[in-house]
């Protein structure tokens with residue numbers, strides 16, 4: 001093992017350790033007493049169940065991340081990348097096709113290794129806690145479809161980047177950035193009508209009290225409703241959610257059927273008011289810009305290291321093919337990606353508070369909003385007391401108790 005390999009492995013192990021420490025702290029932070037706000041929502045038995053769920057999921061995530069850490073270390077130290085490269089080069093294709101086979105083999109090997117873990121997560125853990133509605137057929141078709149979509153999108157981005165780095169000069173990273181941004185905008189635009197229907201059925205919300213109330217509210221807030229959809233989330237899980245997706249003509253607000261079943265018209269309108277808040281306050285656009293900036297940083301790092309021989313030495317390669325360099329530099333990008341995701345999560349949590357405030361100030365029913373949040377977190381057995389470090393690292397939404405506190409504060413100060 002050379003010093004560069006040692007550094008790369010240390011990097012991987014450090015990241016794994018930080019994530020595992022966050023998980024362990026999170027488990028230690030469990031409190032057995034039901035918080036005052038949740039009395040009447042949780043009975044003792046269900047509350048204990050929610051903690052078991054957290055423990056079960058954490059244990060599982062540590063086991064799987066340890067497994068994948070071991071796989072990576074073994075693969076790197078045994079010269080797996082070099083072996084794979086000699087095999088794909090022996091086919092005698094050009095460097096673009098060779099690169100595509102190289103990256104594709106790695107991707108699918110990883111996906112196949114993930115299958116037993118996904119099966120256990122869905123059919124053992126989620127099943128045991130009464131969430132799972134998926135059958136094996138849905139599991140298989142889901143995997144096939146998502147591989148298909150990832151393979152197409154991934155190949156386009158990979159081939160474009162590789163071609164630009166091989167054929168253009170030192171500004172390849174800027175050209176690649178432009179191509180990727182245009183492509184990503186295009187995907188965001190068409191995803192709601194092309195990609196998402198592959199996985200779920202979206203039906204326009206039927207006429208009735210719910211639709212009337214939402215439309216009345218949207219009209220009052222000057223919000224142009226482009227599409228309000230019900231999604232058959234119950235096909236996979238009893239968990240419920242709502243989200244905003246797409247840009248331009250195809251943008252839409254989506255409610256899970258499971259959410260509609262369990263909430264009152266007022267609660268659903270509050271949840272939608274929150275989603276509209278995200279749009280009105282420009283969160284969607286900010287989020288997109290942020291993701292472009294991180295793409296730019298990633299490509300810049302790629303341009304810095306793709307021609308460095310030591311990078312290929314680190315992964316025990318005998319040659320320096322650029323397609324492998326693209327994959328290797330993603331290891332170097334990993335720590336930066338964690339920092340970027342911490343910043344992005346920080347803003348996302350801030351945006352959640354803002355969207356809550358927007359919903360409360362415009363729909364003016366803070367009690368209903370709080371009720372909806374409580375019901376959501378009980379139904380999804382969310383962790384009420386996540387550890388601060390876990391929140392800092394990974395939470396895109398603030399812990400529910402903090403959100404309730406913030407909503408109460410707003411309703412007090414604005415006398416709603």
Ligand SMILES: [Zn+2]
Nearest residue numbers: 274278352355
């Ligand atoms: Zn939100």
